[in-house]
Amino acid sequence: xxxxxxxxxxxxxxxxxxxxxxxxxxxxxxxxxxxxxxxxxxxxxxxxxxxxxxxxxxxxxxxxxxxxxxxxxxxxxxxxxxxxxxxxxxxxxxxxxxxxxxxxxxxxxxxxxxxxxxxxxxxxxxxxxxxxxxxxxxxxxxxxxxxxxxxxxxxxxxxxxxxxxxxxxxxxxxxxxxxxxxxxxxxxxxxxxxxxxxxxxxxxxxxxxxxxxxxxxxxxxxxxxxxxxxxxxxxxxxxxxxxxxxxxxxxxxxxxxxxxxxxxxxxxxxxxxx
Amino acid sequence: xxxxxxxxxxxxxxxxxxxxxxxxxxxxxxxxxxxxxxxxxxxxxxxxxxxxxxxxxxxxxxxxxxxxxxxxxxxxxxxxxxxxxxxxxxxxxxxxxxxxxxxxxxxxxxxxxxxxxxxxxxxxxxxxxxxxxxxxxxxxxxxxxxxxxxxxxxxxxxxxxxxxxxxxxxxxxxxxxxxxxxxxxxxxxxxxxxxxxxxxxxxxxxxxxxxxxxxxxxxxxxxxxxxxxxxxxxxxxxxxxxxxxxxxxxxxxxxxxxxxxxxxxxxxxxxxxxxxxxxxxxxxxxxxxxxxxxxxxxxxxxxxxxxxxxxxxxxxxxxxxxxxxxxxxxxxxxxxxxxxxxxxxxxxxxxxxxxxxxxxxxxxxxxxxxxxxxxxxxxxxxxxxxxxxxxxxxxxxxxxxxxxxxxxxxxxxxxxxxxxxx
Numbered sequence: 001x002x003x004x005x006x007x008x009x010x011x012x013x014x015x016x017x018x019x020x021x022x023x024x025x026x027x028x029x030x031x032x033x034x035x036x037x038x039x040x041x042x043x044x045x046x047x048x049x050x051x052x053x054x055x056x057x058x059x060x061x062x063x064x065x066x067x068x069x070x071x072x073x074x075x076x077x078x079x080x081x082x083x084x085x086x087x088x089x090x091x092x093x094x095x096x097x098x099x100x101x102x103x104x105x106x107x108x109x110x111x112x113x114x115x116x117x118x119x120x121x122x123x124x125x126x127x128x129x130x131x132x133x134x135x136x137x138x139x140x141x142x143x144x145x146x147x148x149x150x151x152x153x154x155x156x157x158x159x160x161x162x163x164x165x166x167x168x169x170x171x172x173x174x175x176x177x178x179x180x181x182x183x184x185x186x187x188x189x190x191x192x193x194x195x196x197x198x199x200x201x202x203x204x205x206x207x208x209x210x211x212x213x214x215x216x217x218x219x220x221x222x223x224x225x226x227x228x229x230x231x232x233x234x235x236x237x238x239x240x241x242x243x244x245x246x247x248x249x250x251x252x253x254x255x256x257x258x259x260x261x262x263x264x265x266x267x268x269x270x271x272x273x274x
Numbered sequence: 275x276x277x278x279x280x281x282x283x284x285x286x287x288x289x290x291x292x293x294x295x296x297x298x299x300x301x302x303x304x305x306x307x308x309x310x311x312x313x314x315x316x317x318x319x320x321x322x323x324x325x326x327x328x329x330x331x332x333x334x335x336x337x338x339x340x341x342x343x344x345x346x347x348x349x350x351x352x353x354x355x356x357x358x359x360x361x362x363x364x365x366x367x368x369x370x371x372x373x374x375x376x377x378x379x380x381x382x383x384x385x386x387x388x389x390x391x392x393x394x395x396x397x398x399x400x401x402x403x404x405x406x407x408x409x410x411x412x413x414x415x416x417x418x419x420x421x422x423x424x425x426x427x428x429x430x431x432x433x434x435x436x437x438x439x440x441x442x443x444x445x446x447x448x449x450x451x452x453x454x455x456x457x458x459x460x461x462x463x464x465x466x467x468x469x470x471x472x473x474x475x476x477x478x479x480x481x482x483x484x485x486x487x488x489x490x491x492x493x494x495x496x497x498x499x500x501x502x503x504x505x506x507x508x509x510x511x512x513x514x515x516x517x518x519x520x521x522x523x524x525x526x527x528x529x530x531x532x533x534x535x536x537x538x539x540x541x542x543x544x545x546x547x548x549x550x551x552x553x554x555x556x557x558x559x560x561x562x563x564x565x566x567x568x569x570x571x572x573x574x575x576x577x578x579x580x581x582x583x584x585x586x587x588x589x590x591x592x593x594x595x596x597x598x599x600x601x602x603x604x605x606x607x608x609x610x611x612x613x614x615x616x617x618x619x620x621x622x623x624x625x626x627x628x629x630x631x632x633x634x635x636x637x638x639x640x641x642x643x644x645x646x647x648x649x650x651x652x653x654x655x656x657x658x659x660x661x662x663x664x665x666x667x668x669x670x671x672x673x674x675x676x677x678x679x680x681x682x683x684x685x686x687x688x689x690x691x692x693x694x695x696x
Binding site for chain 1: 436447449450451452453454542544545546547548565568569571573577580581584
């Protein structure tokens with residue numbers, strides 16, 4: 001099974017390469033190759049994670065290796081869904097390497113001694129919490145990606161300098177819609193994830209909320225996205241501002257995901273233990 | 275051996291005064307190809323005439339005489355005394371003629387490189403020649419190759435990808451902003467050729483309602499009728515800003531027709547849906563400051579010209595790739611054409627039959643083990659003699675069939691009968 005993760009990495013890296021070459025020379029077959037490579041990698045990755053689940057009886061997310069692997073899997077998965085729904089090929093240029101780098105980092109921190117199965121993890125609430133949080137964060141990562149593309153494309157149109165990127169990036173409308181879809185989907189997942197997390201906390205520690213830094217920062221990130229969606233619904237916030245907010249929101253998420261564990265103490269410590 | 279010759283003139287060699295005097299209407303072209311083909315020295319003719327060029331392709335055994343006949347014919351029917359247009363003519367022979375017609379069809383020689391109409395015009399010209407039967411083996415093959423090469427250049431290079439007219443560039447930009455233009459509402463302020471063309475292109479992209487505002491309401495009503503839209507008064511423009519998406523402005527007004535404050539104040543009520551302004555007027559109608567507002571984009575005539583210039587540069591780069599494809603095709607055509615000569619055909623025929631005879635004799639000799647070396651040699655001699663006798667009359671016939679362009683027809687048939695072009 002250790003071998004399988006290296007297959008996954010190979011597929012993700014080859015897929016990234018396919019998408020990058022496609023980006024430059026725009027040959028149809030290249031992005032198709034990239035897409036199928038990513039799909040194959042994703043299938044292997046799913047097998048790997050299911051195998052972990054069966055072996056330990058819970059979703060494998062006990063150390064940094066496993067959480068990163070799960071994060072990479074979520075990004076690949078959410079991208080595949082998006083590609084199907086919006087036919088936004090170019091997002092692969094962002095998603096495939098992102099998944100590859102995350103899983104590659106996972107492989108680098110691969111532990112010598114595999115962790116023991118943890119009885120604490122055998123809870124339906126925790127499984128739900130993990131799955132929704134990871135898929136939600138992956139969707140929000142891709143919202144950040146489309147946000148960056150939106151800003152590049154909008155800048156090209158506003159400044160009237162149409163370079164290489166202008167031709168290759170899709171319309172502002174498609175980028176904005178995809179980004180918004182990602183944010184709504186990601187935010188819904190995040191909300192479910194936070195609620196199931198709170199319920200799980202009640203089971204384990206006997207209280208819903210314990211002012212843990214991870215909890216506080218999760219709530220802040222959630223509020224950033226809540227504000228963005230509120231503005232969109234009420235006054236039709238779209239375009240540039242929405243794109244910038246999507247990027248800022250994702251920075252908060254990144255800090256919540258990594259920063260807390262490295263700089264502050266909290267009860268999620270073991271998840272990012274090397 | 276017949277020669278391919280191309281005689282012509284284009285926007286590169288002749289000024290418009292000469293081009294318009296020499297251009298052939300479609301009826302004139304039909305008469306011209308028939309008359310020219312009746313000449314003894316000219317075997318095949320195709321004539322292409324557009325507003326930018328006249329190209330006459332012929333095949334002949336006698337180059338000098340054929341060229342003189344064509345020149346005289348043009349001078350006679352176009353009523354230009356001798357030599358009046360000769361300086362503007364170009365005459366290409368052989369490979370150069372082939373390359374030229376390939377370049378013309380691929381739109382590498384066009385005034386606007388990559389414009390797509392020329393291929394259709396050439397197809398029409400060729401159609402004339404096939405209905406009047408003035409094209410034969412050589413020009414049929416050449417024209418089919420030409421269409422193939424032109425399509426290849428178009429699909430394998432980006433030569434026709436980017437817009438090179440103001441109205442197309444505007445539509446292309448709109449698509450980069452809105453994605454699909456379906457159901458987008460267009461407001462045309464003022465009138466003018468470029469603005470109307472832009473509306474036409476937008477309509478072809480299935481935009482929704484079209485509103486027309488004009489200083490003189492009657493003119494607006496006429497335009498609206500033309501676009502199947504709705505005429506409004508100039509005073510009504512602010513009320514429409516909430517539901518239009520694309521505004522094309524082309525008035526003779528001195529000040530701005532739409533100002534930044536006007537647009538800023540409506541952005542909230544239109545829920546920040548993007549607005550695209552195409553300002554074709556000089557002096558400008560749309561306050562350029564509007565471009566700084568979120569979700570609104572302003573392109574004036576100079577911006578659009580800038581886009582076009584970039585695209586033209588882009589096409590020129592792509593044209594280099596096209597030249598490479600054409601060079602390849604010229605070489606391929608030459609190979610076919612050289613084989614159309616007597617000698618390679620006779621050699622090819624002999625080789626083909628010799629090979630068949632030899633391999634069959636060898637098969638037989640192998641199964642008849644009792645034959646001596648001498649017996650085998652005798653068999654070989656016999657089949658050689660058969661091959662010689664079989665080939666005698668066809669060879670004679672091909673060598674003597676040189677009357678009025680029939681030779682290439684016969685050679686072509688011989689090559690196809692024996693499948694020599696594999």
